[in-house]
Amino acid sequence: MRSPLSTLGRRTGPPAISWLMNLTLAHPKLISLAAGFTDNVSLPVDEARALLDEILSAPRTGQPALQYGTTAGDPLLRELTAKRLAELDTLATGAAVRDRRTLGSPSANRRAATVAKGISPDRLLITHGSQQLLYLLTEALCDPGDIVLVEDPTYFVYLGIAQSHGLRCRGVRLLPDGIDLAHLEQVLEGLRRAGELPRVKFLYLVSYHQNPTGYTTDFAKKAAALQLLRRYERFAGHPLFLLEDAAYRELRFAGDDIPSALAAPGGADRVLYAGTFSKPFATGVRVGFGVLPEPVLTTATRIKGNHDFGTANLLQQLLARALASGAYDRHLAKLQRRYAHKAGAMTAAIRAHFPVDVDWQTPAGGLYVWARAPQRLRTGPRSRFFQTSLQQQVLYVPGALCYAEDPVRRKPDHELRLSFGGADEQKLEAGIARLGRALAARLGK
Secondary structure: OOOOOOHHHHHOOOOHHHHHHHHHHHOOOOEEOOOOOOOOOOOOHHHHHHHHHHHHOOHHHHHHHOOOOOOOOOHHHHHHHHHHHHHHHHHHOOOOOOOHHHOOOHHHHHHHHHHOOOOOHHHEEEEOHHHHHHHHHHHHHOOOOOEEEEEEOOOHHHHHHHHHOOOEEEEEEEEOOEEOHHHHHHHHHHHHHOOOHHHEEEEEEEOOOOOOOOOOOOHHHHHHHHHHHHHHHHHHOOOOEEEEEOOOHHHEOOOOOOOOHHHOOOHHHHEEEEEEOOOOOOHHHOOEEEEOOOOHHHHHHHHHHHHOOOOOHHHHHHHHHHHHHOHHHHHHHHHHHHHHHHHHHHHHHHHHHOOOOOEEOOOOEOOEEEEEOOOOOOOOOOOHHHHHHHHOOEEOEEHHHHOOOOOOOOOOOOEEEEEOOOOOHHHHHHHHHHHHHHHHHHHOO
16 A cells, blocks of 8 residues: 655655654663753743743733734844844954944944845744744755755754755865865866756855854855855856854854854845854744845745744744843853853863874864764764763764765764763763773774
C-alpha cells in the first residue's frame, strides 16, 4: 500500500537535534555539551513577571495583548526593532561612540537614519523565532532541486530544512573571519559552467559568532559576497539573495560589533536579515524577526498567514515593553557578562584537560567552542570516540552533522561542537574533563 504522506512528508528525516535530546533523556547522568540551550539561571523571571503584570493590570492594555494581532506583527514592536537594528548598525560602523548607553539618544537616531535608511518597520516581519523565518524564506524562494550555498560547516538545523524541501546544498569554505571569497567565486563559476546557476537561490550565512564555529564574518566580506552574487545574477536570470542569520549578534561579550549586510551597498534589495529576541532575552519567548525586500516580504507574510496568521501577541507585547522600558538592555548586559564567565570556564577546562594537538579558538560571543582533533580521529555519531564519550557520560555535537551533503568534497569527521550555554560551571568543567579523558584514550596520549 502506498504511503499516505506527501513527498515533503516522506522526504523529511528526523532532526539531528531530536536525536541528541533523546540521547540526553536516555542517559540521566549525562553531561550535555551538545544542546544549544541558553543559561537557565539567568532567565529574566522577575523582569518578565513585572512586565506582564504591567500589561495585564488593566483591560486597556491587557485585552489587546490577549487578542489576535496582525500577521506582520505588532506595529510598536516592529518600530522598536527597526530602530534598534538601525542604531546597532550605525554604532558598529563607528559613526557613533561604541557604547550601548548611546542607543536611543537623539544623535544616534539621526546617524542611524542615514547609515541604515533601508531599515524601516514596513520591511519587518515578526515570527515565532528566527527558525520560523528560515523555514518561511526557504518555502517562499525554493523548489525541490534548487541549490542553496551554505558555509562549510553551517547550522545543522537549517540543513534539515533544506533536506526536507529537497534542496541541494553546496558548501563554501569557512575561515575565522568568514567565508572564503575565492572559494565562493569558484563555486559560483563552477555552477555557471554546469548550467546550474538558475537553480541557485541564496547564500546562507550565520554571520555573528557562528553556530557551530563561533566565527564572525567581517563586514568587508559581507559586502564582497553581495557584489559576487550581483555579478552572477545575469547568469542566474533572477536575484541571488544573501540570507544573513544574525541569531547570536547580541550575545557578543568581547570585541566590537560588526554592521549587518543590510548596511553594505545593495544590501537593502538583496539581503534577507534574520534576527531574534529569543536568545538575548528568553528562549521560551520564541520571538524573531526578518528584514526583507519585496517581493519576498509579501510572499513570506502570506505564507506565515497560512501557518499561524501571526506570532503570539502577548509575547510580542512583552518584548515591546521590555525594549521600550530598558529592561531588555539591562538583562542583555547581565547575560553577556554571564556568557563571558561561562566561556572562560569552558576554555580554562579545555586548556587543562584537552590534548595539545586538539585545536580550538576562544569565543568572543555566542554559545559555542569548535574543536578540531587530528584528522586520524573520527568524531561522528557512529565513531568509537563518540561511544567512548557516551561511556564517559558526556555528549557533544559531532562536527560532521554541521556539513552539507556536498558531492564535490568528503565531509570532515574530526570536529566537535561544544556548548557552554546550558550547563553550569561545575558541569562544564566535569564534562570537559570527561571529554579530555576520552580524547586522550582514543589519541593514545
